[in-house]
Amino acid sequence: MPINEFCPQIGKAEILSVLETLEDNWVTEGKKTKQLEGMLADYFGCKRVVMVPNGTLALFAALKVLGIGPGDEVIVPDFTFFASASAVVLTGAKPVLVDVDELDGNISVAAARASLSDRTKAIMPVHIYGQSCDMQAVMELARCHGLLVVEDAAQGMGVTFGDKHVGTFGDIGCMSFFADKTLTTGEGGALLVNDEELARRCVYFKNQGRLRRGTFVHEHMGYNFRITDLQAAIGVAQFERIAQTIRHKRSLCAAYARRLSGCPGVRWPADNGFGQAVPFRVNILVDDPEGLARFLADRDIAVRRFFYPLHLQPSLNAANCVVRQQPVNSVRLFEAGLMLPSGLDLAETEVDYVCACILEYQRAHAADARGAGTRDASSRLSRAVCRSL
Ligand SMILES: Cc1ncc(COP(=O)(O)O)c(C=O)c1O
Structure with missing residues (x-):
């Protein structure tokens, strides 16, 4: 038998949870998603979790909601999954690639400082391979230079800096729940937000510019970045044994x-x-x-x-x-x-x-x-x- 590099753990609990959702006849985003968002917000220790389709789109949505776009630069570590940079490119901004610490592979704050320019609007620390970046140093740099902070915590489920969960330090934290992550929903992602107004902007962005469905009046520009309750049902079962x-x-x-x-x-x-x-x-x-x-x-x-x-x-x-x-x-x-x-x-x-x-x-x-x-x-x-x- 070949030995796989990785495979997700999907068991009876996930099957029952999805079955329950199917029996409820609710396959789009609904109460299971709300339940998962609540569980995750408690676990991460942040005010709001907003589910989105995957980690790449979480990064993209976070940058867009924070107003990053053409002409802007975002500091991104050179050693990370491609999506950290491609999400920046999708906004029309440019990723500025900086070196990492050789010991843990996380962003070098000294390298980030050396690459700042007048166009630098944000920094994206990526918590790589299960260890936190030096968030004290990152936040200090951001404060000194007025930078927004979008944390790529795609690989960071359960990871802390001190006693705080990664993804909760910056303006918005981004998680991935892809099949190889510590908690999976198949495909999935989340925005971690500590500011109610910012959380509302995330919901407008992901839900066609509305806070609720059922209306055709769209107050803001928004898109469809929702997930389905079938995915959330898997996530709820996974969360129970995290x-x-x-x-x-x-x-x-x-x-x-x-x-x-x-x-x-x-x-x-x-x-x-x-x-x-x-x-x-x-x-x-x-x-x-x-x-x-x-x-x-x-x-x-x-x-x-x-x-x-x-x-x-x-x-x-x-x-x-x-x-x-x-x-x-x-x-x-x-x-x-x-x-x-x-x-x-x-x-x-x-x-x-x-x-x-x-x-x-x-x-x-x-x-x-x-x-x-x-x-x-x-x-x-x-x-x-x-x-x-
Ligand atoms: C560091 C990092 N950022 C972003 C992503 C993108 O997440 P997703 O695959 O859910 O789009 C991944 C996925 O593995 C990742 O490892």
């Missing part, structure tokens, strides 16, 4: 760390210590991720490389984005990173098998077997994992 899902993710990471401790040339992304981390996937750093990926693929094990730096993306160029300082750390991370199979349905024997294959490859190929586990970033994730257990 603590268990997060525990499971952490223990999977710890299981890998135990088996790979001392594996030549395997390093771990660092724990930045900002708050509660929730591993997005089980990530390792090696000298030859492509070679190891091929070796594992030949053994029916699916893995994935890290994000390809945005400034190297064929579709992003001088016409639609800005690079004022050449990013270096995003390239280093891409050149070393590998995501291991991280599905919560993985059996212990499968984790054993994946680790045995990695050990076999690394013992034969690691450039500096003696250096294993000694680089500064290496041992810190193990500590993070243990701390989280």
Whole structure:
């Protein structure tokens, strides 16, 4: 049996929840969506959660509602999923790509500061791979320079900075509930807002310029960014076991760390210590991720490389984005990173098998077997994992 890179956990609770919604004969956005929005607002500790169709459109809607458009620049980290930048491009503004911290892959506030211009209107910290950005430094920079803050917390379910959930620091936080996220609705996203007036503007934007349906009078410009109660029904069932899902993710990471401790040339992304981390996937750093990926693929094990730096993306160029300082750390991370199979349905024997294959490859190929586990970033994730257990 091939070992998948990831698959969502859909069980009886999700099926029953969707069935209940179908039996209610309510398939568009309605009471299940309201229920999920309420549950999420309590969990995140923010005033309002507004569901939208996906994380990309959450970012786009947030930027639009905050008035970002042509002629504006938005600071975006170079090491993130493509959507962080494409959402900015869709508004007509330009993403300004800045380097990240090599240890945790999150935005470098120093690099952001160095790339500001008169046109910079906003900054988009992206909480990458399950760890918070340094939100104190980001918010300070934003305050000093009058920037709006749109947090990309697409991967941040359960992640905190201090004791506050990511996505609740800036003007608007954006979540994704795509199939590979810690909580999924299949496709889905949300806007996290702490200001009632801003929340109303988000609702106008997503609901054809009205606060409620049933009227053909549209007070503001708006569109259809609604979801369906069928998706929300999945989300409600997923939410009810969110603590268990997060525990499971952490223990999977710890299981890998135990088996790979001392594996030549395997390093771990660092724990930045900002708050509660929730591993997005089980990530390792090696000298030859492509070679190891091929070796594992030949053994029916699916893995994935890290994000390809945005400034190297064929579709992003001088016409639609800005690079004022050449990013270096995003390239280093891409050149070393590998995501291991991280599905919560993985059996212990499968984790054993994946680790045995990695050990076999690394013992034969690691450039500096003696250096294993000694680089500064290496041992810190193990500590993070243990701390989280
Ligand atoms: C950091 C980040 N931002 C934005 C998105 C976009 O979310 P969606 O796939 O729901 O559109 C993703 C999705 O994986 C992501 O990882």
